[in-house]
Amino acid sequence: MKLHHLSHIDLDGYGCQFLSNQFFKDSSYYNSNYGKEVVARLEQIFSNIEQENFERFLILITDLNLTTNEAEMINQFISQSSKDVDVQLLDHHATGSDCAELFKWYFLDTERSATKITFEWLCKNFKGPQKKRLEKLKELVNSIDSYDIWREEDKGFEFGKVCSKSLNEAREINRFMFDDMHRIYKFHILESALNYIKKDNRHIKLDSSIHKIKKEFLKNSSEDDTLENLTSIYLIKLLGDELENITIYYKEHKGVLTYSLGSISVVANGFLKKYKDYDFFMDISPRGALSIRADGELDVGNMSKTIFGGGGHPNAAGGKMSDFKESFLYSEVKSRVQNIIIQKG
Numbered sequence: 001m002k003l004h005h006l007s008h009i010d011l012d013g014y015g016c017q018f019l020s021n022q023f024f025k026d027s028s029y030y031n032s033n034y035g036k037e038v039v040a041r042l043e044q045i046f047s048n049i050e051q052e053n054f055e056r057f058l059i060l061i062t063d064l065n066l067t068t069n070e071a072e073m074i075n076q077f078i079s080q081s082s083k084d085v086d087v088q089l090l091d092h093h094a095t096g097s098d099c100a101e102l103f104k105w106y107f108l109d110t111e112r113s114a115t116k117i118t119f120e121w122l123c124k125n126f127k128g129p130q131k132k133r134l135e136k137l138k139e140l141v142n143s144i145d146s147y148d149i150w151r152e153e154d155k156g157f158e159f160g161k162v163c164s165k166s167l168n169e170a171r172e173i174n175r176f177m178f179d180d181m182h183r184i185y186k187f188h189i190l191e192s193a194l195n196y197i198k199k200d201n202r203h204i205k206l207d208s209s210i211h212k213i214k215k216e217f218l219k220n221s222s223e224d225d226t227l228e229n230l231t232s233i234y235l236i237k238l239l240g241d242e243l244e245n246i247t248i249y250y251k252e253h254k255g256v257l258t259y260s261l262g263s264i265s266v267v268a269n270g271f272l273k274k275y276k277d278y279d280f281f282m283d284i285s286p287r288g289a290l291s292i293r294a295d296g297e298l299d300v301g302n303m304s305k306t307i308f309g310g311g312g313h314p315n316a317a318g319g320k321m322s323d324f325k326e327s328f329l330y331s332e333v334k335s336r337v338q339n340i341i342i343q344k345g
Contacts, residue, residue, distance in 0.1 A: 002054035003027040004045045006038075008063035008114070009175070011164040012148045015115035016062035016090070017183065018190045019137065023126045026054065029183055031175070032328075038070055040328040046077045049085060061089040063114035065096030071103050090117045113148035116141050139197045140190065158203035163193055166210050172218060172231040176260045176330060178238050188217045232266045239271060245330075248282070248338050250307075253298050255280035259333045265316075268293035284337060288324025292317045307344045 003024040007013040009031045017029050028048060032041040049057050059074065066074075066089065078085050087105045092114050100108040109117055119141045122128060129137065139156070140163075147160025167186050175182045192213045196206040211227065218230040225233070239246065239256060248257045254277060261267065261283045268281035272295040279297040284290050290308055292300040294315045301317040304310035310319020321340065327333050 001026070001056045001058055002049075002052060003058050003060060004030070004049065005060045005062070006030045006032060006041050006045060006064065007061070009033050010063070011144055011160070011167050012114050013063040014167055014183070014186050015113075015141070015144045015190065016118040018187050019115065019119050019122055019141070020060060020062075021187065022133075022137065023122045023128045029180070031179070031183065032064065034064070036326075037328045038064065038066065039073070042070065042073055042077075044329075046081075049083055050081065055084065057083055057085045059085060059087040061087070061091075062118050063091060064089075065091050065093040065108075066099055066106075068099055068102065071099050071106065075103070088121075090114060090121055092117060111149075113145040115148065116145040136194045136197050140194060143197075159193075159197075159206065162203045162207045162210075163190065166193075166206075166213075170214070172214065172227070173235070173238075174258070174261050176328070177258055181238060185217055189213060192216075228266060232270050235261075235267050236271050236274060239267075240275070243275075246334070247278075248334065248341065250280065250298070250303060250341050253279040255282055257334055257337055258283045259330050260284075260286055264291050264293060269295070282337070284321065284324070284333065286326040288321035290319040290321065292319070307341055 003020060003026065005017055005020050005027060007016045013031060021027065030041045030044060032038050045059060074087055078087065089106045091108055092110050092112055094110050096106070096108050100106040107117070119137065123134070128134060143156030143160035144163065145160070146154035146157040147164055151157060166189050170186055170189060173182045173185045189210070193206055196202045196209070199205055215224070215227055215230055218227070218234045220234065222230060222233050239258070243256070246256045246258065248255055256271065256278060258264070262285070264281060264283045271281055272278060272293065279294060280300055280303070281293045282290060290304065290310065292304055294300040296315065299314040301312040301314055304312060304317040304319040308319030308321060310317060312318055321337070324336070
């Protein structure tokens, strides 16, 4: 069975996926906030299932309450697909009560966090890790549950609070550019948290170690450095692996486009020094704000003025795509930006 697991973008959501990753060998993961992104991720799942060769599929949705229309989308896909597809939604948000009454696969329990619901469901229905690891996982689940339900008197509350803050601030690897690696990074933090689960004052010790835990992941084979520099090196490696997919063109110049990376100066300059055949580095935010960097071969201030009505210096400029609409798929963003460069360049 191949698992396709969609979950929310907070500690409770990633906690559910961290757990399902312990129980399933063949799995794909997706994360979404509420609103239009849910539909975009569901469509991703449907498309992937149609292209994959497995005997059975399970769509698992956790820590997200769907609208009736979104739930109907799933039913319609299952009824029309030639694949053997099951669906299970596990949630705890009371706002999903109407939808839960309409769909038999929609499980709702407002007394437990989604992480706890998911853990107990997985343990009941699938073969999981050995007993010793399950005990550690259960402690982590209880801490996430205490924090997410907000039971300050529970012994796990403070540990859950530290875990939540750690994941919320794990922004070094961008979710929209590097979705899988962003998730793996957060799994690394939760896996590392298990090492503190039996310690006295575990929340304080984990809090004191988060900087080191992040550097352990980002350092990889690099020598030790500041967190910012290690992040830059790591991102440049990820970008280098994706050059075929992220390259854009302006006249005779070649550049890369990133989406929602933010604060690009260090990464952009490092990238342009390493990849000499690239003349510019462009990042666009979900609201259409642009940051562009160059390394002497192209006046990006003039480029930004011509195409985006912006401006700046020859090697650092900014602008805005006024008609830009937020997207959740990088390929769509790249297509829009490249088209406007061709039209106005």
